[in-house]
Amino acid sequence: MSTSTRRLFLAGATATLALPRLAAAQQAAGLPAGWPDRPxxxxxxxxxxxxxxxxxxxxxxxxxxxxxxxxxxxxxxxxxxxxxxxxxxxxxxxxxxxxxxxxxxxxxxxxxxxxxxxxxxxxxxxxxxxxxVPFALMIGAHRREITDFASFVREAQREAGRLSHASWGVGSSSHLAFEFIARSQRFEKLHVPFAAQAPGMQAVASGQVDSMMLPVGGAESLARDNRAHIIALAHPQRIDLTPGVPTLGELGVPLSTxxxxxxxxxxxxxxxxxxxxxxxxxxxxxxxxxxxxxxxxxxxxxxxxxxxxxxxxxxxxxxxxxxxxxxxxxxxx
Structure with a gap:
């Protein structure tokens, strides 16, 4: 028997001997033997x-x-x-x-x-x-007059219910987080619910909808391509993924979500x-x-x-x- 064959044989024998010990340990822990035994x-x-x-x-x-x-x-x-x-x-x-x-x-x-x-x-x-994961307030690139949170609030108040925001459904966390901002800043808005996050993001990127509250990773991907920009984070502190973007707390809105x-x-x-x-x-x-x-x-x-x-x-x-x-x-x- 060659050295390499002997090593394979010994490894297989060791693994075989270990199986009963593994099964015993699982049984002692109350697990079914061999669990998980499928995907x-x-x-x-x-x-x-x-x-x-x-x-x-x-x-x-x-x-x-x-x-x-x-x-x-x-x-x-x-x-x-x-x-x-x-x-x-x-x-x-x-x-x-x-x-x-x-x-x-x-x-x-x-x-x-x-x-x-x-x-x-x-x-x-x-x-x-x-x-x-923290939420970010994202504005579509087509809204060139909105450059920061102050101009966002100003335009939302001026448009009185016409500024639109996307979400992934009525009553979703995306919808409710935006509702909190609208309530705190006293403006009306137009809610446009979608079936999922991705189509809402695309609607903002294409200029069909003005804004969205969504996880910061998705917002950052659109901002990186200059299809949207992030004006605030619903997070206790600024984050490395979006350098220079202020938190809502810094802007006087007590929302961290x-x-x-x-x-x-x-x-x-x-x-x-x-x-x-x-x-x-x-x-x-x-x-x-x-x-x-x-x-x-x-x-x-x-x-x-x-x-x-x-x-x-x-x-x-x-x-x-x-x-x-x-x-x-x-x-x-």
Whole structure:
């Protein structure tokens, strides 16, 4: 037997001997033997190209490395994220189907929909927070007279309901963040909702709509191509991705908000699997390729315990619900 053949034989023998120990360790932790034994699916309740899709694909890379199984993204867009989120709620509770929950689907929709086809608490087991990305106020390049926040407010007040703003749906976080600015600066506006982030961005870039509140990574991509410009950040401090852009706080508007993203499994997923997934997320969000995706969106890793995520989202529901009630925003049945 050659040296190389002997090495391969010994490596294979060692791996074979390790399998029973691995199975025993999984059983001791309460995990099914060999779990996960097939690919993991992340249902994204929005179309490809938006922030939820981009972050989910970045996280999938890290999860695949942590779990040793392929992790695929399954886009199920529609109805402010309710179609995909409902599909995730009804998936088998075996830890192989997850969903990327966001501010809209887990904190806002219950206040804006007269009847929600899923229960954002009862139908899901929280796994971990993933990241948060700040919002930016973006103005289309066709509005040359708007060069900063002061001129934006001036034009919005002068036009009295004609300045238009895009969002990815009535009652979305993009819509509500803009409502907050309009309320604080006392101007009326024209809301133009789209089915997803990407078409709203394109409408602003093409001059069909004047403005949009959206994750800063998407806004920066249009500003880089001179199709739009960013006049303010809804963030506590300025960020490297958009040098020179002031925060809304600096401009006298007390708004610091954005989109948070977190992973959930269907309710009744065994606690041992939830714990293993939480461990995998903590590893995934520090994977080199996942971090590169976060940086492009001005996001940072923010893993949490399931309990921390649940408490955070309860507070978010109350905060957003209050704004929805004040503005009387409802999604048509």
């Amino acid at each position: 993991i699916r992340i249902i994204v309740p929005y179309s490809a190209g938006g922030i939820t899709d981009v972050i989910s694909r970045g996280v999938a890379i890290g999860l695949q490395a942590a779990l040793g199984q392929p992790v695929v993204v399954d886009n199920r867009p529609g109805a402010n994220g309710t179609i995909g989120t409902t599909a995730a709620a009804r998936a088998p509770a075996d830890g192989t189907t997850l969903t990327m929950g966001i501010t809209d689907t887990f904190a806002i929709n219950r206040s804006t929909f007269p009847s929600l086809p899923y229960n954002d608490e009862g139908d899901f087991a929280p796994i971990s927070m993933v990241t948060r 954005g989109l948070w993203l977190a992973l959930y499994a269907p309710a009744r997923t065994p606690p041992a699997i939830v714990a293993r997934l939480n461990e995998a997320v903590r590893s995934a969000v520090r994977h080199e390729q996942t971090l590169a995706v976060f940086r492009q969106q001005a996001g940072t890793p923010e893993p949490s315990t399931p309990e921390e995520l649940a408490a955070f989202v309860r507070a978010e529901r109350e905060q957003w619900g209050q704004l929805v009630r004040e503005k009387g925003i409802r999604v048509a049945a």
